[in-house]
Amino acid sequence: MGKNKYVFWGLVITTLISALDANIMQTASPTIVKQLGGMELFAWIFVVYMLASTVTVPLYGKLSDMYGRKNLLMIAVGIFTLGSILCGMANSMVSLVIYRGIQGLGAGGMIPLSMIIVGDLFTIEKRGKIQAVFSSIWAISSIVGPVMGSFFVEALTWRWIFFINIPIGIATVLCLLPYKEQTEFKKTHIDYKGFFLFGASVSLLLLSTNVGNAIWYVIAGIIGMIIFILVERKEAHPFLPVSLFKNKGILMTNVFMLVYCLSFFGTSNYIPLFLQEGSHMSIYKSGLILLSIAVGWMFGSTPAGKWIIRFGYKRLFIIGSFITALSGLALFMFIKDLSYTNLFLILTVQGFSFGLLFAVGTIASQEFADSNIKGVSTSLQMFLRNIGTSIGVTVMGLIINHTANIVNGMQNVFLYALILSLVTVVLSFLIPAKTAELSEG
Template sequence: MGKMQKKEFIIRGFTQEVIMGKNKYVFWGLVITTLISALDANIMQTASPTIVKQLGGMQLFAWIFVVYMLASTVTVPLYGKLSDMYGRKKLLIIAVGIFTLGSILCGMANSMVTLVIYRGIQGLGAGGMIPLSMIIVGDLFTIEKRGKIQAVFSSIWALSSIVGPVLGSFFVEALTWRWIFFINIPIGIATVLCLIPYKEQVQFKKTYIDYKGFFLFGIAITLLLLATNVSNPLWYAAAGLVVLLIFILVERRESYPFLPVSLFKNKGIFRTNLFMLVYCVSFFGTSNFIPLFLQEGNNMSIYKSGLILLSIAVGWMFGSTPAGNWIIRFGYKKLFIIGSFITVFSGLALYIFVQDISYASLFMILTVQGFSFGLLFAVGTIASQEFADADIKGISTSLQMFLRNIGTSIGVTIMGVLINQAANVVIGMQNVFLFALIFSIITVILSFLIPAKTPAAQAI
């Protein structure tokens, strides 16, 4: 090897090492982003009663959660669209900044009205944090590694569902509830510092943004989501559907629509998104009610009933970690079929044995179901990125996450009604499992419609 070749080789190797080093810091930045999102959602569940007691305004209690959900859900597609134009790094730093600012304001709130407003600001930031993190993962890492990284993120969410309430109780009892918001300040700063070394290699294309379409879309989805959180939902649902129809009519005439037409003409993206929407309506939301079922139906302690959710985390890790390698080996279609069948069989076991199920048996079944969750969510996220062209990868990824949120909201709302109308929580839970089982069977049918490979992979 000549001197020039040797020198070039050393420089190239050093450059790759530097990039990997920087990617490591970016990875930890994304982990921290996921952590603050997960902790915020779970800490609030514990601290909110104390907050209302101190600030007053019990009639606004639900809006602490509703306004956050609305803001964080509606803005997801916009963040994805903007990231395709201006880059993921800038948008993620802005999203973390907005979230941190909202956290500071929430910690300083002196009334329920101001707290609700500030929670909305928090939600505007939160809407970009998780989707943009997933998009950056798609830009930086190979398909094989993405499943493992998603397993880490999923484990953070699962563990936060247990750690969050405990941490919330500590802040409320030992310090003040305001620290559940102020704790986000150093975490937000750490996230930004980790992202600074990140140099994006993707070429971004600046295009026209259809803000008219975004606002119509946002209003329609807001009304539909409100229909799941108010006592008289019909008017909200009807109004939401009317605005959604107007959105579709307006977008058909738009040269550069907010949601690109290619997203719906692409069979891989469209069918994968439809699958994930229906899948999230089914069993994904049942984990919200299982601790309640154990507490009310089996007189179990709060901590033991919460620990049952570790089963889903364990299963999720085993399902998502090898997902990238399995995609290369088996393709998308087979994995969607296998994952949906596992969900059906584990769901059938939950429905049949729910009345006399032991804690150990429930743990085992939920572990199996968690495996299918991890597998399908990892494969679904990767599919939304790999089926999409480079210039719409951001909006494609964020659209799927948006549809997951919508599906989960619909499913949880219906499940809540089924439990509330049942004679007792055990019968209510059985009705919930039956409802979820029916929708999971639909996902089995949909799984057979998903392409096995991306067009690029088929051409090889």
């Protein structure tokens, strides 16, 4: 690793602040609302952050192909840290919501740019291991985050959940400073018109998952997307390059990951709730079940790079989607009778397929792309994963809310996810095995 050691630690810290922020906020937000008032704005603390951090992902990817990854990542961390300072100083819910939006604008670049730098710096074999490190950080944060959130709220003040990001943000930038990029970056025209249309349409579609009268947001979002496509077809330098969609490897991998995230990936949001409501389990024990997915994830993503070289992309996508579908079938059929241990084991198997497919998907988005669009290709896939997960989680929530009890609701959720996972099995057969196949076919 040598000279890349500091960069690697910079990327690790970047992932850590993103992961901790997501998990600490869930614990601390009820206390914040009690102190600041404005309960009607409670959901917006999360919604505005999600919108800002999701919509900006492809823009960061595009800009990184033009101006380099390092400076852009330092800017993203800087915006996130500034947003954190402002959130810590907020004295009303309205100001907190606005400052969370600023935080989200920075967060939108932190994970995608970290992944793009990993793609620039490390070989395919090492990338699987590095992604395993990143995913284990998310796993640890899901357990440590709520504990830290409780500590800050009870021992200090909720404002420290934001101020803690200041030293971490500074440390990240210091780690990135020695990094010298080897890639040549080509400055091209940025289609801001396209980005605005794209961002507005996606925002409307995402808002439809969090508001009443959702149908009008969906209609407006779809109309916006149609206008975006029509305008982009005439644009000389479109916001999302046409070459992304003419490339079979990128197109099929992205479609696969979108549908995959619509299926089982969001079920983990509801499993702790199911255990609390259906089995009257403690919050701690029900949350601990998610460790199973994290453990499986590490075993799936660590060897992914080596397996790509040995077996090719297609075979791994097929195997991963089959494992997801079979473990999903077990969850659907036996969820009412599963013991905690058996549920833990099945989720570990499913976590293995998550880890494998997310690592292979990320590497595929980089290796199938030409070097001048590697950034936008990587960030586009991360963007589609976020969209898939957001919509999937919303649909699952609706399914549970329209069922008599949580146990039946969870079974219906698994049925919905199982049907979609069968679609991913079909899609996996359409992905090229190796990057070389693209030039031949």
